[in-house]
Structures are given as C-alpha cells and as structure tokens.
Amino acid sequence: MAGTKSRSSGNGKAGSPLLGKYELGPLLGRGTFAKVYRARCLAGGDPVAVKVLDKPELTATGMAARVLREVSAMRRLRHPNVLRLHEVLATRSKVYLVMELAPGGDLLSRLASLPTRRLPEHAARRVFAQLVSALVYSHARGVFHRDVKPQNVLLDAAGNLKVSDFGLAALLPPTAGGSPRDAAAEDDGRSGLLLNTACGTPAFTAPEVLRRKAYDGAKADAWSCGVILFVLLAGHLPFDDANIADMCRKAHRREYSVPSWVSPPARRLVSRLLDPNPATRLAVAELASHPWFKRSLSVDSQLGGLMGGQAERELAFQVPAALNAFDIISMSPGLDLSGLFVESRHAREKRFMTTASPEETVERLGQAGTKLGYFMVGKKGVERLPLGGLTGMVAMSMEMAEVSPELMLVELTLEGGDDDEVEEFGWEELRVELGDVVTAWHVCDEG
Known part of the structure; x- marks a missing residue:
C-alpha cells in the first residue's frame, strides 16, 4: 500500500483519529523512541497496530536511519511469518508505521x-x-x-x-x-x-x-x-x-x-x-x-502445543521467485521513508530498467558522475551522510533488483545536497550519458 506524507494534524494519542484513516485505541507498548497503539481502520474496521515515532527526536538522536532501514526491509518481505507493514504515514512532527496486529505478545x-x-x-x-x-x-x-x-x-x-x-x-x-x-x-x-x-x-x-x-x-x-x-x-x-x-x-x-x-x-x-x-x-x-x-x-x-496444530505450513521453506510486477509496485516511492525527514524531495529518485550487467551499469553510472558532478556511494557511505545531507555535495546511491534473468530494475537516489542542487540535477543528461544501458526510464512521483 502506498505511504502518505501529509501536513494534516495527527496527535498520535489513543482515542483520536489519525489523518482521517485510523482510530487509535489502547497503548500496547512503548520503547525509547516509539509508542505502539492498537488501532482500527476507519474504512473497513480491520484491527492494526500503529507505531508512532517522534520525527524531531529521531532526527536529533540519529535514529532516523534505523527507521528507514526497518521500512526498507519490511517492504521487501511478504511472508506469513513476517510482520506485515501496511502503510507509512507522516506529518511534520510524527511518523506512523501501520502494521499487522500481533495480539499474542512476544x-x-x-x-x-x-x-x-x-x-x-x-x-x-x-x-x-x-x-x-x-x-x-x-x-x-x-x-x-x-x-x-x-x-x-x-x-x-x-x-x-x-x-x-x-x-x-x-x-x-x-x-x-x-x-x-x-x-x-x-x-x-x-x-x-x-x-x-x-x-x-x-x-x-x-x-x-x-x-x-x-x-x-x-x-x-x-x-x-x-x-x-x-x-x-x-x-x-x-x-x-x-x-x-x-x-x-x-x-x-x-x-x-x-x-x-x-x-x-x-x-x-x-x-x-x-x-x-x-x-x-x-x-x-x-x-x-x-x-x-x-x-x-x-x-x-495431534499432541497440541503453542502453535495449535499448524502442521503443514511450518515446513514450507519456500524460496521466493524473482521479483514480479506486484513486488515492483511495492517498491514505489509511497513506501520510501527517505523523504519523511526532510521537507522537500525535488526529484531525488528515478528508476530505470536495464538488460546490462550490474558491473556495466555501475561503471557507466560512475563515468556519468565524473561528467555531471556527483559521486557514487555504497550502503555504508549513504549511512554515514548526516541526516539532511552535505551542503555542496551530492552523492548517488543505487539499488538493483532482478525482474527476470535478463532484466534488472535500478533505483537511483540522490543523497545530500541542498534543495537548489537537487532541483538542478540533470536527470535527462544522466539518461543520455547512460545511453543503451537504459531499456526503460521511469519518472517517479515527486513531491
């Protein structure tokens, strides 16, 4: 489901409506940076759990990266024994993770x-x-x-x-x-x-x-x-x-x-x-x-136990198939929290399809960076960027996922830089530099 960034109020207190979508119920638990409430979907009445996080506190303590990592991981996974992330909502001061309810405790x-x-x-x-x-x-x-x-x-x-x-x-x-x-x-x-x-x-x-x-x-x-x-x-x-x-x-x-x-x-x-x-x-x-x-x-x-006789599914050690169309949709910007901790995104993301090898794609992106003024960083490099970016410097991170044995989905994200630098970034110039590496160029929703 798509996440939503909204300027509407949502105080995150039990008994109050949350952005017109959920009614918060009793507090289920609390941690250092989060409170978890039982909630009800106003549209269908289904029970969910809502984790409420304070955005300024996350930013000040450097915990925002952990939230981003949690959402990035959960959006990849759709398994009966993995807690499901339904939706991500945000206001200026709060981030809300709407998740599957697990009333049995830990x-x-x-x-x-x-x-x-x-x-x-x-x-x-x-x-x-x-x-x-x-x-x-x-x-x-x-x-x-x-x-x-x-x-x-x-x-x-x-x-x-x-x-x-x-x-x-x-x-x-x-x-x-x-x-x-x-x-x-x-x-x-x-x-x-x-x-x-x-x-x-x-x-x-x-x-x-x-x-x-x-x-x-x-x-x-x-x-x-x-x-x-x-x-x-x-x-x-x-x-x-x-x-x-x-x-x-x-x-x-x-x-x-x-x-x-x-x-x-x-x-x-x-x-x-x-x-x-x-x-x-x-x-x-x-x-x-x-x-x-x-x-x-x-x-x-037949002997019973904690699981109540769930006998057939537990040993289904299923290995997932390559990404299908539904998986690609789930990776849309709606579930990407990277924009929740800054007020403007200004076309920070693009995706494209390629039949080139990962090595060739990385090499061509590096060559383009030399001409267009950005540098490539790996996962660790991205994590070391201060939240909000490095003024005067723009880095680009990349993630790849296999759609089929011959086709890869490439997601590019600009890290750092101020809004003017990001606004002026030459995405079209990058597409031209990549040439035949790009099979299909996808313009992400922005804002």
Whole structure:
C-alpha cells in the first residue's frame, strides 16, 4: 500500500483519529523512541497496530536511519511469518508505521508464562520451523535480520509467529532467481557481501560479530536461531554472562550443557547451529533437510502445543521467485521513508530498467558522475551522510533488483545536497550519458 506524507494534524494519542484513516485505541507498548497503539481502520474496521515515532527526536538522536532501514526491509518481505507493514504515514512532527496486529505478545513473554519456561519438543519444532521459514525467505530477498531473539518474534491471535523489528537489518540485493547465495563465496570475501557492523543482542549474537570480524549475515542469523532453539528446548540461555568477553569465550569453547530431556537429533541440530566457526555452521537454508525436521509434523500436531496444530505450513521453506510486477509496485516511492525527514524531495529518485550487467551499469553510472558532478556511494557511505545531507555535495546511491534473468530494475537516489542542487540535477543528461544501458526510464512521483 502506498505511504502518505501529509501536513494534516495527527496527535498520535489513543482515542483520536489519525489523518482521517485510523482510530487509535489502547497503548500496547512503548520503547525509547516509539509508542505502539492498537488501532482500527476507519474504512473497513480491520484491527492494526500503529507505531508512532517522534520525527524531531529521531532526527536529533540519529535514529532516523534505523527507521528507514526497518521500512526498507519490511517492504521487501511478504511472508506469513513476517510482520506485515501496511502503510507509512507522516506529518511534520510524527511518523506512523501501520502494521499487522500481533495480539499474542512476544515469544519471550509466552515462554515466561509457562511453568517450565520451555516447550515440549514437538511444540518447539513447530515454533522453530516457522521462524526458519521466515528467515529463509528474508535471506533470499537480501534481508539479514541481525537481531533475531524471542523479544522480536511476535504471535498473532492464532499463535503463529511473526518476525518483527528489522531496525538492525542489513539489506543486500536480492539473490538471482530468489535462490540463496553461495555461502562459501561470501565467507571467503571474494563476493564483497560480508558485513562489518557489530550489532544485535549479545546473548543471541554470533561470536564472529561480537569479535567485530567481517561476517556473513545469513550465518549470523543461523547462530541466533541456534540460541533460540536451545531456549525453546531448555528454558534458559546456553551462554549467559554479564561479561561479554567471557560469554564470547564460552561460545568459542562450546561451554554449554543440553538438558537430558532433549532428544539426540535435537541435540545434534543445536550443535550444528552453535558452531563458532561460521564456515562449518549449518546455514538456515539447510535446516529443512535436517533429520530433526523430517519427523512427521502430522503426528506432532495431534499432541497440541503453542502453535495449535499448524502442521503443514511450518515446513514450507519456500524460496521466493524473482521479483514480479506486484513486488515492483511495492517498491514505489509511497513506501520510501527517505523523504519523511526532510521537507522537500525535488526529484531525488528515478528508476530505470536495464538488460546490462550490474558491473556495466555501475561503471557507466560512475563515468556519468565524473561528467555531471556527483559521486557514487555504497550502503555504508549513504549511512554515514548526516541526516539532511552535505551542503555542496551530492552523492548517488543505487539499488538493483532482478525482474527476470535478463532484466534488472535500478533505483537511483540522490543523497545530500541542498534543495537548489537537487532541483538542478540533470536527470535527462544522466539518461543520455547512460545511453543503451537504459531499456526503460521511469519518472517517479515527486513531491
């Protein structure tokens, strides 16, 4: 759904209408920079959750980049076990993320409410299968969560999992044809897709991330899955130490003890996931073939459990196909928050289709930049630009997504620069410089 930028008032308080579209209900929770309300869509009456963020506070604290990252990640994902972002709204002072409602709370609270603080193995299998299904899909879409933990796994009214909070996610181009990347190619560094930012919650974070080494985002998420699986089965953390250095040493030495009630196949799976060597650690995409998952869930579903007998869908480790027309529409400027923190956009974005290779496209954009006065930046370069831009300097960032094996969608965004510089930017000159690299040039909606 398209996002909306509006100058209408919306105070973000319970019981008040929000921009004529939603009626805010009770407060569900609050964080440092956000409040989450239950709300009702005035058009259809459907329940939703609305996260209300204070724009000046986000700008002053530098947290706006995290919000942008969260929206960019969620707009790529459309999966039954990923919390859905419906719409983005904004006023001069507030940003509103309208999301799917997950009234069941988070997984940590659900486990804490159980007498043993853990699940029977058949129930843990179903819970874990849904988590893995969501992450397999996310990774194939180029989204690596980097903060997978029970607090970020929500439950809907039926008890189904919804992975949430993508504020620390790393975004890379979706894999060709929607299939997972070759993990070996990433691990040796030749692909240039390794990550460097140390982030996440220490008790659930892979040791290579805590040691601030370059790491594979998919393998880091796999470690977090191992910790969650251990918690589901044992009722406590495998590594729990206030001293992060000591905790990291314990992880490297595999100093944890699996309770006696855990079955041998589950023990072996935990061991494969909590492998301190990312090169030999089991990848999330490989979990479907593990013997622990091959046990018939139709038998498990008769036993009941947290998920209420959802037996068939949990093991649908579906890899998404290449982008279709609906996906391209979802990437329209309506869901792009980059303009919500500045008052004018002045044609900052353009998109075009190309049959050229990514390498050729980047080379031609770089050559054009030399003539037209901008410089190309990667993801990290964009993140380092101060919010609001660098006066007197204009940078261009680029994202690519595969539409078909022969066709790529390229999105160009101007970063920095004042309004006059952006207004005068020569998009038509750029199109001419790119020549036959451009198959179809798309003019984005502006304003």
